[in-house]
Amino acid sequence: MKVREEIFTVKSYECRPDGNIKTACLMQYLQEAAALHAEELGFGVDGLNTINSYWVLSNLRIEINRIPKWNDEITVKTWPSGYNRLIATREFVARDQNDCELFRASSQWMVLDKGSNRPKNLFHLDLSLSKTGLKALSEKLVRLEPQDNYSEVDRISVPYSSIDLNGHVNNTEYVRWGIDALRKAFKFEGNIRSMHATYLSEVFEADELDLLLSYTKNEYFYVLAKRSDGQNNVHVMEIGC
Incomplete structure:
Protein backbone atom coordinates (compact mmCIF):
# COMPACT_ATOMS: atom_id res chain seq x y z
CA MET A 1 0.00 0.00 0.00
CA LEU A 125 -4.95 3.16 -18.41
CA ASP A 126 -1.55 2.41 -16.93
CA LEU A 127 -2.37 3.34 -13.33
CA SER A 128 -0.09 0.79 -11.62
CA LEU A 129 -2.61 0.36 -8.79
CA SER A 130 -3.82 -2.59 -6.79
CA LYS A 131 -7.44 -3.46 -7.51
CA THR A 132 -8.20 -3.74 -3.78
CA GLY A 133 -6.91 -2.07 -0.62
CA LEU A 134 -7.51 -1.08 3.00
CA LYS A 135 -10.54 1.17 3.55
CA ALA A 136 -10.64 4.07 6.01
CA LEU A 137 -14.34 3.64 6.83
CA SER A 138 -16.06 0.50 8.04
CA GLU A 139 -19.18 0.97 5.91
CA LYS A 140 -19.16 0.61 2.14
CA LEU A 141 -19.27 3.93 0.32
CA VAL A 142 -22.44 4.16 -1.76
CA ARG A 143 -23.84 6.97 -3.86
CA LEU A 144 -26.46 9.25 -2.34
CA GLU A 145 -29.92 9.50 -3.84
CA PRO A 146 -32.07 12.66 -3.62
CA GLN A 147 -34.51 12.77 -0.69
CA ASP A 148 -38.18 13.76 -0.70
CA ASN A 149 -39.72 17.02 0.47
CA TYR A 150 -37.02 19.47 -0.49
CA SER A 151 -37.57 23.20 -0.03
CA GLU A 152 -35.78 25.74 -2.20
CA VAL A 153 -33.45 27.98 -0.22
CA ASP A 154 -31.28 29.81 -2.72
CA ARG A 155 -30.45 30.34 -6.37
CA ILE A 156 -26.92 31.04 -7.53
CA SER A 157 -25.17 31.97 -10.73
CA VAL A 158 -21.80 30.22 -10.75
CA PRO A 159 -19.02 32.82 -10.45
CA TYR A 160 -15.64 32.61 -12.14
CA SER A 161 -13.98 32.28 -8.72
CA SER A 162 -15.57 28.82 -8.32
CA ILE A 163 -13.85 27.43 -11.43
CA ASP A 164 -10.75 25.28 -10.97
CA LEU A 165 -7.80 23.92 -12.94
CA ASN A 166 -10.09 21.63 -14.95
CA GLY A 167 -12.35 24.47 -16.08
CA HIS A 168 -15.38 23.43 -14.03
CA VAL A 169 -16.71 24.11 -10.53
CA ASN A 170 -14.34 22.69 -7.93
CA ASN A 171 -15.79 19.94 -5.74
CA THR A 172 -15.21 21.97 -2.57
CA GLU A 173 -17.43 24.80 -3.84
CA TYR A 174 -20.55 22.61 -3.74
CA VAL A 175 -19.81 21.93 -0.08
CA ARG A 176 -19.38 25.64 0.63
CA TRP A 177 -22.68 26.43 -1.08
CA GLY A 178 -24.42 23.66 0.87
CA ILE A 179 -23.15 24.89 4.23
CA ASP A 180 -24.13 28.46 3.32
CA ALA A 181 -27.63 27.25 2.41
CA LEU A 182 -27.96 25.54 5.80
CA ARG A 183 -26.82 28.72 7.50
CA LYS A 184 -29.39 30.75 5.60
CA ALA A 185 -32.26 28.38 6.38
CA PHE A 186 -31.47 27.21 9.91
CA LYS A 187 -28.78 29.56 11.30
CA PHE A 188 -26.48 26.55 11.10
CA GLU A 189 -23.27 26.97 13.15
CA GLY A 190 -21.17 24.64 11.01
CA ASN A 191 -20.23 21.90 13.49
CA ILE A 192 -20.73 18.53 11.83
CA ARG A 193 -19.95 14.90 12.65
CA SER A 194 -20.17 13.59 9.08
CA MET A 195 -20.53 14.79 5.52
CA HIS A 196 -21.33 12.76 2.41
CA ALA A 197 -21.19 14.35 -1.04
CA THR A 198 -22.18 12.72 -4.34
CA TYR A 199 -21.37 14.52 -7.59
CA LEU A 200 -23.77 13.96 -10.48
CA SER A 201 -22.83 16.41 -13.22
CA GLU A 202 -20.20 18.99 -14.06
CA VAL A 203 -21.10 22.67 -13.62
CA PHE A 204 -19.48 25.64 -15.34
CA GLU A 205 -19.20 29.41 -15.05
CA ALA A 206 -22.52 31.30 -15.30
CA ASP A 207 -24.63 28.15 -14.88
CA GLU A 208 -27.74 28.80 -12.81
CA LEU A 209 -28.36 26.46 -9.87
CA ASP A 210 -31.13 26.07 -7.31
CA LEU A 211 -30.17 24.90 -3.81
CA LEU A 212 -32.80 22.88 -1.96
CA LEU A 213 -32.86 21.51 1.59
CA SER A 214 -34.46 18.60 3.38
CA TYR A 215 -34.22 17.66 7.07
CA THR A 216 -34.78 14.36 8.88
CA LYS A 217 -35.53 13.80 12.56
CA ASN A 218 -32.27 11.89 13.01
CA GLU A 219 -30.39 15.18 12.67
CA TYR A 220 -29.36 14.76 9.05
CA PHE A 221 -29.64 17.62 6.60
CA TYR A 222 -29.77 17.01 2.85
CA VAL A 223 -28.77 19.55 0.24
CA LEU A 224 -29.68 19.15 -3.42
CA ALA A 225 -28.17 21.33 -6.15
CA LYS A 226 -30.05 21.25 -9.43
CA ARG A 227 -30.00 23.28 -12.60
CA SER A 228 -32.48 26.13 -12.47
CA ASP A 229 -33.90 25.12 -15.84
CA GLY A 230 -34.92 21.80 -14.29
CA GLN A 231 -32.82 19.70 -16.65
CA ASN A 232 -30.93 17.68 -14.05
CA ASN A 233 -29.53 17.40 -10.53
CA VAL A 234 -25.82 18.12 -10.16
CA HIS A 235 -24.95 17.41 -6.51
CA VAL A 236 -26.41 15.72 -3.42
CA MET A 237 -25.02 16.22 0.08
CA GLU A 238 -25.85 14.69 3.47
CA ILE A 239 -24.69 16.45 6.62
CA GLY A 240 -24.83 14.80 10.04
CA CYS A 241 -24.85 17.11 13.04
Missing part, protein backbone atom coordinates in the same frame (compact mmCIF):
# COMPACT_ATOMS: atom_id res chain seq x y z
CA LYS A 2 1.50 3.32 -1.12
CA VAL A 3 0.79 5.97 1.55
CA ARG A 4 1.56 9.68 1.32
CA GLU A 5 1.58 12.13 4.23
CA GLU A 6 0.88 15.84 3.87
CA ILE A 7 1.10 18.32 6.73
CA PHE A 8 -1.19 21.36 6.79
CA THR A 9 -1.45 24.16 9.33
CA VAL A 10 -4.91 25.68 9.69
CA LYS A 11 -4.74 29.34 8.66
CA SER A 12 -6.83 32.13 10.16
CA TYR A 13 -8.56 32.82 6.83
CA GLU A 14 -9.69 29.17 6.67
CA CYS A 15 -11.65 29.47 9.91
CA ARG A 16 -15.17 30.41 10.91
CA PRO A 17 -15.80 33.05 13.60
CA ASP A 18 -15.59 30.32 16.27
CA GLY A 19 -12.03 29.46 15.23
CA ASN A 20 -12.87 26.07 13.70
CA ILE A 21 -11.95 25.27 10.12
CA LYS A 22 -14.59 25.71 7.43
CA THR A 23 -15.78 22.41 5.99
CA ALA A 24 -14.91 23.46 2.44
CA CYS A 25 -11.34 24.28 3.51
CA LEU A 26 -11.00 20.90 5.16
CA MET A 27 -12.11 19.36 1.87
CA GLN A 28 -9.39 21.35 0.12
CA TYR A 29 -6.79 19.58 2.26
CA LEU A 30 -8.08 16.21 1.07
CA GLN A 31 -8.08 17.35 -2.54
CA GLU A 32 -4.53 18.68 -2.31
CA ALA A 33 -3.20 15.54 -0.62
CA ALA A 34 -4.86 13.37 -3.27
CA ALA A 35 -3.53 15.52 -6.12
CA LEU A 36 0.04 15.49 -4.83
CA HIS A 37 -0.02 11.74 -4.29
CA ALA A 38 -1.40 11.14 -7.77
CA GLU A 39 1.43 13.24 -9.19
CA GLU A 40 3.96 11.22 -7.20
CA LEU A 41 2.49 7.98 -8.54
CA GLY A 42 2.60 9.22 -12.13
CA PHE A 43 -1.08 9.71 -12.88
CA GLY A 44 -1.76 13.22 -11.61
CA VAL A 45 -2.61 16.34 -13.60
CA ASP A 46 0.56 16.22 -15.69
CA GLY A 47 0.25 12.52 -16.41
CA LEU A 48 -3.39 12.68 -17.42
CA ASN A 49 -2.77 15.76 -19.57
CA THR A 50 -0.75 13.53 -21.88
CA ILE A 51 -3.90 11.52 -22.62
CA ASN A 52 -6.20 14.57 -22.69
CA SER A 53 -7.93 13.56 -19.44
CA TYR A 54 -8.47 14.68 -15.85
CA TRP A 55 -9.64 13.34 -12.49
CA VAL A 56 -13.04 14.26 -11.03
CA LEU A 57 -14.36 13.47 -7.57
CA SER A 58 -17.49 11.36 -7.82
CA ASN A 59 -18.35 10.50 -4.22
CA LEU A 60 -16.91 11.19 -0.76
CA ARG A 61 -17.83 10.55 2.85
CA ILE A 62 -15.97 12.06 5.79
CA GLU A 63 -16.48 11.17 9.46
CA ILE A 64 -15.19 13.72 11.95
CA ASN A 65 -13.94 13.01 15.45
CA ARG A 66 -12.84 16.59 16.13
CA ILE A 67 -13.07 19.63 13.90
CA PRO A 68 -9.62 21.19 13.45
CA LYS A 69 -9.18 24.75 14.67
CA TRP A 70 -6.93 27.69 13.94
CA ASN A 71 -3.21 26.88 14.10
CA ASP A 72 -3.73 23.13 14.41
CA GLU A 73 -1.14 21.07 12.56
CA ILE A 74 -2.88 18.37 10.55
CA THR A 75 -1.14 15.33 9.12
CA VAL A 76 -3.23 13.80 6.35
CA LYS A 77 -2.38 10.26 5.28
CA THR A 78 -3.83 9.15 1.96
CA TRP A 79 -3.60 6.05 -0.19
CA PRO A 80 -5.31 4.50 -3.23
CA SER A 81 -7.51 1.58 -2.20
CA GLY A 82 -8.63 -0.09 -5.41
CA TYR A 83 -10.40 0.45 -8.70
CA ASN A 84 -12.78 -1.06 -11.20
CA ARG A 85 -13.63 -0.18 -14.78
CA LEU A 86 -14.85 3.36 -14.02
CA ILE A 87 -14.08 4.16 -10.37
CA ALA A 88 -10.82 4.50 -8.44
CA THR A 89 -11.05 4.72 -4.64
CA ARG A 90 -8.87 6.69 -2.25
CA GLU A 91 -8.75 6.84 1.56
CA PHE A 92 -7.75 9.52 4.07
CA VAL A 93 -6.95 9.60 7.79
CA ALA A 94 -5.96 12.84 9.56
CA ARG A 95 -4.36 13.37 12.96
CA ASP A 96 -3.43 16.49 14.92
CA GLN A 97 -0.10 17.55 16.43
CA ASN A 98 -0.83 15.38 19.49
CA ASP A 99 -1.40 12.31 17.30
CA CYS A 100 -5.15 12.32 18.03
CA GLU A 101 -7.40 11.36 15.15
CA LEU A 102 -9.34 14.25 13.65
CA PHE A 103 -11.23 12.67 10.77
CA ARG A 104 -11.20 9.90 8.17
CA ALA A 105 -12.71 9.69 4.73
CA SER A 106 -13.31 7.43 1.75
CA SER A 107 -13.66 8.72 -1.80
CA GLN A 108 -14.38 7.63 -5.36
CA TRP A 109 -12.88 9.22 -8.46
CA MET A 110 -13.33 9.01 -12.23
CA VAL A 111 -11.10 9.93 -15.16
CA LEU A 112 -12.89 12.02 -17.78
CA ASP A 113 -11.86 12.70 -21.36
CA LYS A 114 -11.38 16.43 -21.97
CA GLY A 115 -12.95 16.27 -25.40
CA SER A 116 -16.10 14.30 -24.67
CA ASN A 117 -16.36 14.74 -20.87
CA ARG A 118 -17.09 11.01 -20.77
CA PRO A 119 -15.52 8.62 -18.23
CA LYS A 120 -12.60 6.52 -19.39
CA ASN A 121 -12.14 2.81 -18.82
CA LEU A 122 -9.52 2.61 -16.06
CA PHE A 123 -8.52 -0.88 -17.15
CA HIS A 124 -7.16 0.71 -20.33
Whole structure:
Protein backbone atom coordinates (compact mmCIF):
# COMPACT_ATOMS: atom_id res chain seq x y z
CA MET A 1 0.00 0.00 0.00
CA LYS A 2 1.50 3.32 -1.12
CA VAL A 3 0.79 5.97 1.55
CA ARG A 4 1.56 9.68 1.32
CA GLU A 5 1.58 12.13 4.23
CA GLU A 6 0.88 15.84 3.87
CA ILE A 7 1.10 18.32 6.73
CA PHE A 8 -1.19 21.36 6.79
CA THR A 9 -1.45 24.16 9.33
CA VAL A 10 -4.91 25.68 9.69
CA LYS A 11 -4.74 29.34 8.66
CA SER A 12 -6.83 32.13 10.16
CA TYR A 13 -8.56 32.82 6.83
CA GLU A 14 -9.69 29.17 6.67
CA CYS A 15 -11.65 29.47 9.91
CA ARG A 16 -15.17 30.41 10.91
CA PRO A 17 -15.80 33.05 13.60
CA ASP A 18 -15.59 30.32 16.27
CA GLY A 19 -12.03 29.46 15.23
CA ASN A 20 -12.87 26.07 13.70
CA ILE A 21 -11.95 25.27 10.12
CA LYS A 22 -14.59 25.71 7.43
CA THR A 23 -15.78 22.41 5.99
CA ALA A 24 -14.91 23.46 2.44
CA CYS A 25 -11.34 24.28 3.51
CA LEU A 26 -11.00 20.90 5.16
CA MET A 27 -12.11 19.36 1.87
CA GLN A 28 -9.39 21.35 0.12
CA TYR A 29 -6.79 19.58 2.26
CA LEU A 30 -8.08 16.21 1.07
CA GLN A 31 -8.08 17.35 -2.54
CA GLU A 32 -4.53 18.68 -2.31
CA ALA A 33 -3.20 15.54 -0.62
CA ALA A 34 -4.86 13.37 -3.27
CA ALA A 35 -3.53 15.52 -6.12
CA LEU A 36 0.04 15.49 -4.83
CA HIS A 37 -0.02 11.74 -4.29
CA ALA A 38 -1.40 11.14 -7.77
CA GLU A 39 1.43 13.24 -9.19
CA GLU A 40 3.96 11.22 -7.20
CA LEU A 41 2.49 7.98 -8.54
CA GLY A 42 2.60 9.22 -12.13
CA PHE A 43 -1.08 9.71 -12.88
CA GLY A 44 -1.76 13.22 -11.61
CA VAL A 45 -2.61 16.34 -13.60
CA ASP A 46 0.56 16.22 -15.69
CA GLY A 47 0.25 12.52 -16.41
CA LEU A 48 -3.39 12.68 -17.42
CA ASN A 49 -2.77 15.76 -19.57
CA THR A 50 -0.75 13.53 -21.88
CA ILE A 51 -3.90 11.52 -22.62
CA ASN A 52 -6.20 14.57 -22.69
CA SER A 53 -7.93 13.56 -19.44
CA TYR A 54 -8.47 14.68 -15.85
CA TRP A 55 -9.64 13.34 -12.49
CA VAL A 56 -13.04 14.26 -11.03
CA LEU A 57 -14.36 13.47 -7.57
CA SER A 58 -17.49 11.36 -7.82
CA ASN A 59 -18.35 10.50 -4.22
CA LEU A 60 -16.91 11.19 -0.76
CA ARG A 61 -17.83 10.55 2.85
CA ILE A 62 -15.97 12.06 5.79
CA GLU A 63 -16.48 11.17 9.46
CA ILE A 64 -15.19 13.72 11.95
CA ASN A 65 -13.94 13.01 15.45
CA ARG A 66 -12.84 16.59 16.13
CA ILE A 67 -13.07 19.63 13.90
CA PRO A 68 -9.62 21.19 13.45
CA LYS A 69 -9.18 24.75 14.67
CA TRP A 70 -6.93 27.69 13.94
CA ASN A 71 -3.21 26.88 14.10
CA ASP A 72 -3.73 23.13 14.41
CA GLU A 73 -1.14 21.07 12.56
CA ILE A 74 -2.88 18.37 10.55
CA THR A 75 -1.14 15.33 9.12
CA VAL A 76 -3.23 13.80 6.35
CA LYS A 77 -2.38 10.26 5.28
CA THR A 78 -3.83 9.15 1.96
CA TRP A 79 -3.60 6.05 -0.19
CA PRO A 80 -5.31 4.50 -3.23
CA SER A 81 -7.51 1.58 -2.20
CA GLY A 82 -8.63 -0.09 -5.41
CA TYR A 83 -10.40 0.45 -8.70
CA ASN A 84 -12.78 -1.06 -11.20
CA ARG A 85 -13.63 -0.18 -14.78
CA LEU A 86 -14.85 3.36 -14.02
CA ILE A 87 -14.08 4.16 -10.37
CA ALA A 88 -10.82 4.50 -8.44
CA THR A 89 -11.05 4.72 -4.64
CA ARG A 90 -8.87 6.69 -2.25
CA GLU A 91 -8.75 6.84 1.56
CA PHE A 92 -7.75 9.52 4.07
CA VAL A 93 -6.95 9.60 7.79
CA ALA A 94 -5.96 12.84 9.56
CA ARG A 95 -4.36 13.37 12.96
CA ASP A 96 -3.43 16.49 14.92
CA GLN A 97 -0.10 17.55 16.43
CA ASN A 98 -0.83 15.38 19.49
CA ASP A 99 -1.40 12.31 17.30
CA CYS A 100 -5.15 12.32 18.03
CA GLU A 101 -7.40 11.36 15.15
CA LEU A 102 -9.34 14.25 13.65
CA PHE A 103 -11.23 12.67 10.77
CA ARG A 104 -11.20 9.90 8.17
CA ALA A 105 -12.71 9.69 4.73
CA SER A 106 -13.31 7.43 1.75
CA SER A 107 -13.66 8.72 -1.80
CA GLN A 108 -14.38 7.63 -5.36
CA TRP A 109 -12.88 9.22 -8.46
CA MET A 110 -13.33 9.01 -12.23
CA VAL A 111 -11.10 9.93 -15.16
CA LEU A 112 -12.89 12.02 -17.78
CA ASP A 113 -11.86 12.70 -21.36
CA LYS A 114 -11.38 16.43 -21.97
CA GLY A 115 -12.95 16.27 -25.40
CA SER A 116 -16.10 14.30 -24.67
CA ASN A 117 -16.36 14.74 -20.87
CA ARG A 118 -17.09 11.01 -20.77
CA PRO A 119 -15.52 8.62 -18.23
CA LYS A 120 -12.60 6.52 -19.39
CA ASN A 121 -12.14 2.81 -18.82
CA LEU A 122 -9.52 2.61 -16.06
CA PHE A 123 -8.52 -0.88 -17.15
CA HIS A 124 -7.16 0.71 -20.33
CA LEU A 125 -4.95 3.16 -18.41
CA ASP A 126 -1.55 2.41 -16.93
CA LEU A 127 -2.37 3.34 -13.33
CA SER A 128 -0.09 0.79 -11.62
CA LEU A 129 -2.61 0.36 -8.79
CA SER A 130 -3.82 -2.59 -6.79
CA LYS A 131 -7.44 -3.46 -7.51
CA THR A 132 -8.20 -3.74 -3.78
CA GLY A 133 -6.91 -2.07 -0.62
CA LEU A 134 -7.51 -1.08 3.00
CA LYS A 135 -10.54 1.17 3.55
CA ALA A 136 -10.64 4.07 6.01
CA LEU A 137 -14.34 3.64 6.83
CA SER A 138 -16.06 0.50 8.04
CA GLU A 139 -19.18 0.97 5.91
CA LYS A 140 -19.16 0.61 2.14
CA LEU A 141 -19.27 3.93 0.32
CA VAL A 142 -22.44 4.16 -1.76
CA ARG A 143 -23.84 6.97 -3.86
CA LEU A 144 -26.46 9.25 -2.34
CA GLU A 145 -29.92 9.50 -3.84
CA PRO A 146 -32.07 12.66 -3.62
CA GLN A 147 -34.51 12.77 -0.69
CA ASP A 148 -38.18 13.76 -0.70
CA ASN A 149 -39.72 17.02 0.47
CA TYR A 150 -37.02 19.47 -0.49
CA SER A 151 -37.57 23.20 -0.03
CA GLU A 152 -35.78 25.74 -2.20
CA VAL A 153 -33.45 27.98 -0.22
CA ASP A 154 -31.28 29.81 -2.72
CA ARG A 155 -30.45 30.34 -6.37
CA ILE A 156 -26.92 31.04 -7.53
CA SER A 157 -25.17 31.97 -10.73
CA VAL A 158 -21.80 30.22 -10.75
CA PRO A 159 -19.02 32.82 -10.45
CA TYR A 160 -15.64 32.61 -12.14
CA SER A 161 -13.98 32.28 -8.72
CA SER A 162 -15.57 28.82 -8.32
CA ILE A 163 -13.85 27.43 -11.43
CA ASP A 164 -10.75 25.28 -10.97
CA LEU A 165 -7.80 23.92 -12.94
CA ASN A 166 -10.09 21.63 -14.95
CA GLY A 167 -12.35 24.47 -16.08
CA HIS A 168 -15.38 23.43 -14.03
CA VAL A 169 -16.71 24.11 -10.53
CA ASN A 170 -14.34 22.69 -7.93
CA ASN A 171 -15.79 19.94 -5.74
CA THR A 172 -15.21 21.97 -2.57
CA GLU A 173 -17.43 24.80 -3.84
CA TYR A 174 -20.55 22.61 -3.74
CA VAL A 175 -19.81 21.93 -0.08
CA ARG A 176 -19.38 25.64 0.63
CA TRP A 177 -22.68 26.43 -1.08
CA GLY A 178 -24.42 23.66 0.87
CA ILE A 179 -23.15 24.89 4.23
CA ASP A 180 -24.13 28.46 3.32
CA ALA A 181 -27.63 27.25 2.41
CA LEU A 182 -27.96 25.54 5.80
CA ARG A 183 -26.82 28.72 7.50
CA LYS A 184 -29.39 30.75 5.60
CA ALA A 185 -32.26 28.38 6.38
CA PHE A 186 -31.47 27.21 9.91
CA LYS A 187 -28.78 29.56 11.30
CA PHE A 188 -26.48 26.55 11.10
CA GLU A 189 -23.27 26.97 13.15
CA GLY A 190 -21.17 24.64 11.01
CA ASN A 191 -20.23 21.90 13.49
CA ILE A 192 -20.73 18.53 11.83
CA ARG A 193 -19.95 14.90 12.65
CA SER A 194 -20.17 13.59 9.08
CA MET A 195 -20.53 14.79 5.52
CA HIS A 196 -21.33 12.76 2.41
CA ALA A 197 -21.19 14.35 -1.04
CA THR A 198 -22.18 12.72 -4.34
CA TYR A 199 -21.37 14.52 -7.59
CA LEU A 200 -23.77 13.96 -10.48
CA SER A 201 -22.83 16.41 -13.22
CA GLU A 202 -20.20 18.99 -14.06
CA VAL A 203 -21.10 22.67 -13.62
CA PHE A 204 -19.48 25.64 -15.34
CA GLU A 205 -19.20 29.41 -15.05
CA ALA A 206 -22.52 31.30 -15.30
CA ASP A 207 -24.63 28.15 -14.88
CA GLU A 208 -27.74 28.80 -12.81
CA LEU A 209 -28.36 26.46 -9.87
CA ASP A 210 -31.13 26.07 -7.31
CA LEU A 211 -30.17 24.90 -3.81
CA LEU A 212 -32.80 22.88 -1.96
CA LEU A 213 -32.86 21.51 1.59
CA SER A 214 -34.46 18.60 3.38
CA TYR A 215 -34.22 17.66 7.07
CA THR A 216 -34.78 14.36 8.88
CA LYS A 217 -35.53 13.80 12.56
CA ASN A 218 -32.27 11.89 13.01
CA GLU A 219 -30.39 15.18 12.67
CA TYR A 220 -29.36 14.76 9.05
CA PHE A 221 -29.64 17.62 6.60
CA TYR A 222 -29.77 17.01 2.85
CA VAL A 223 -28.77 19.55 0.24
CA LEU A 224 -29.68 19.15 -3.42
CA ALA A 225 -28.17 21.33 -6.15
CA LYS A 226 -30.05 21.25 -9.43
CA ARG A 227 -30.00 23.28 -12.60
CA SER A 228 -32.48 26.13 -12.47
CA ASP A 229 -33.90 25.12 -15.84
CA GLY A 230 -34.92 21.80 -14.29
CA GLN A 231 -32.82 19.70 -16.65
CA ASN A 232 -30.93 17.68 -14.05
CA ASN A 233 -29.53 17.40 -10.53
CA VAL A 234 -25.82 18.12 -10.16
CA HIS A 235 -24.95 17.41 -6.51
CA VAL A 236 -26.41 15.72 -3.42
CA MET A 237 -25.02 16.22 0.08
CA GLU A 238 -25.85 14.69 3.47
CA ILE A 239 -24.69 16.45 6.62
CA GLY A 240 -24.83 14.80 10.04
CA CYS A 241 -24.85 17.11 13.04
